[in-house]
Amino acid sequence: MPLDLYYHPVSPYCRSVLLTARAVGVDLNLKKIDLFNKEQLKPEFVAVNPQHTVPTLVDGDLTLWESRVICTYLVNKYGKDDSLYPKDPKARAKVDAILHFDIGTLAARWAQLIQPIKSGKAKKPCQEHVDKLHEALEWLDGFLKGVKFAAGTDHVTVADLVLVANVSSYQAAGFIVEHYVNINSWIAKCKQAMDGYEELNGEGVKSFGDFVKSMIKDE
């Protein structure tokens, strides 16, 4: 029986789950939530997830949100082996560290940058926020130096599946510049290695980029 996934394709967090589900060969029953019209606040969805966020996964009697946890859960439960999320404690910790860098540093700094614009308080990002995002991108560029994939592995893990959805989105919004050599080459590797990348991530990335650019007005 397919699992239910409440989602919206513009959200990089949702796209990471789509990529992971494809990687482990799990079918998803996609239920689109219209975030732009605040459909996530409707009582029937709040009953499913009191935090009313997407992505939200329903697998039998388990309802799960937080995209990175959905990804690791899908691999733990449905993965044919542990290559996407190694069981060895040290290797797993390295993957987890990247997942936490993604939520706590990279995505957090993006959120701080875009929030004033989304809420209409500013027409373009403030320099301090831009600098903080670029600092995080410099760190990421450093982590990717000399390694094939994000957690230091020679193959894709959930660290890459999660990170690439975010990073490719920032790229579409114009924030990944050429001098991030390692980030750019890693994105290219992900596009090659990830099954369904264009279908599951490419289109959403484009919408994300268009949406951000439409909000940021040069004065």
Next chain:
Amino acid sequence: MYSTLNYLLLFIALPLTVHHSIHSDTEHRPIAKIYPRLRSNVSNLCVTRVKMPDFYYMDLSAPCRSVMLTAKAVGLDLNMKMLNLMAGEQMKPEFVAINPQHCVPTFVDGDFVLWESRPICTYLASKYGKDESLYPADLKTRATIDRLMYFDMGTLYFRFGEYVYPVMFRGADKPDPEKLEKLQEALGWLNGFLEGHDYAVGNSITVADHTLVASVSTFEATGIDLSKHPNVVAWLARCKANMPGYKQANDQGAQEFGKMAKTKL
């Protein structure tokens, strides 16, 4: 005091003894079992010891304290290396060489370097836990623990930071009441998650509790009103009473942070 034979055997046996920590069982190789007096001499001398992991931390930091709680729970001694972030000690070249993101907590176990507190907690539980109670392998339980740890990072503590950090560290005049409302909303969600059981997931302590209690105790010490969230209040009391080494690992640091925050809020 020691016979010549014992000294001779010590030089052979010492390289063969391995300690995980002062408090965990010492693993002795067969040579020490053959010579009981030697075994006791080896234990007494304890000269050869695998290096304790290094732990770079600051007491004020809730994420650091969550790791200290997990370390206490698994009985792992850490070589504590305090960094005063307020004085910029994390920017010293020798620390940046270890961790280019120069953040705490940072955990160094031989050539294995790890930062991000929640992965450190789950790593310690997986590697050093005597059983899996702190981080059960059951998929549903584990996913719920993971969800709560991300909830703490991305929502609960994040919203606390949004409320207090501008005033404490970024020169803002006064805190934003809208940000406090968002924090209270997140505490309301936590209150709901705690309904019907003693700890964050089920009825025994897991790493989710270590992470969450480090945050929530900090909120309490800062004067954040928890009275609308009775499950949170009861759970907090339970954690304080039942977590090994709570006072040393978490309480002191939370109180210090609270004192500092109150002068600005």
